Amino acid sequence: MHFRPALLLAVCAALPAAAARAGTPAPEAVSESMPEHRLKEIAEHQRVLFADAAAQGKDMDSMALKSGVEQLTNEYESLLRDNPEFAAGYASYGYMLWKVSLRKQAVAILMKANQLDPDIPLVKNELGNYLAEEGKPLEAVNYFLAAIKLEPSEPLYHYQLGTLLYEARDDFLKSGGWTRAALDHSIQEAFRRAADLAPDRIEFSYRYAESYYDLQEPDWPSALKAWEGLEARAQSDIERQTMRLHEANVLLAMAKPDDARRVLGAVTDPALESQKQKLVARLAPDAGK
DSSP: OOOOHHHHHHHHHHHHHHHHHTTOOOTTTSOOOHHHHHHHHHHHHHHHHHHHHHHTTOOTTOHHHHHHHHHHHHHHHHHHHHOTTOHHHHHHHHHHHHHTTOHHHHHHHHHHHHHHOTTOHHHHHHHHHHHHHTTOHHHHHHHHHHHHHHOTTOHHHHHHHHHHHHHTHHHHHHTTSOOHHHHHHHHHHHHHHHHHHOTTOHHHHHHHHHHHHHOSSOOHHHHHHHHHHHHHHOSSHHHHHHHHHHHHHHHHHTTOHHHHHHHHTTOOOGGGHHHHHHHHHHTGGGTTO
């Protein structure tokens, strides 16, 4: 199991939120129960463990991290033995197991959490991920939709829905429950929603812009605006030039070779030369203009 440092930090951030969404009351609302207090302590232990691992560049091959995860497992098991109906505990435990790639164990725990409390969006999302990986997209989509209904402001849920609908597009079309037009709309709308909810996450905005290529009938002027918007937000010169390659590609699709040639003239990074030349080749019939 290889656990990238960036994902370790994601676990640290997600666990307290998962517990809260799983039904842990706000401190000002009611007194904190003993199970809730213990779960907060476990989540803090986990945060420190994974944050340290991320800072040191450790992965799951690290004996220290393996030992720490085993200790966390023991803490969760003790908590749940004492509180077998504590849905938030199962949700957080299952999420931790999922993120350290113990998928089968995680699914069993998450299913228990879902049985105890069917309104935990994090649990719905992870069960959707499992079903998608098991090649059951028609079942997975219902879990993603349920997660979105429970927490519509979480951009990741929309992004994962879009990804599932795109990657399993043939399955959805064969099911007879979707038309190509409806599927195209749902895919793009999911990516658009993710991008709108997390404008600082360029990967979401990038995938939204890419989604225009996936449409049976692309709206090229809108696609061009999307790529130009990403160029304006780019954090480095190579990012800006990458967006220009997309702009040129869209301009060629719009039958605007002169504009495409102008945009390609601003792509000078050697790392992008191969992609640039593929687009230049498409300009060849217009080279004399």
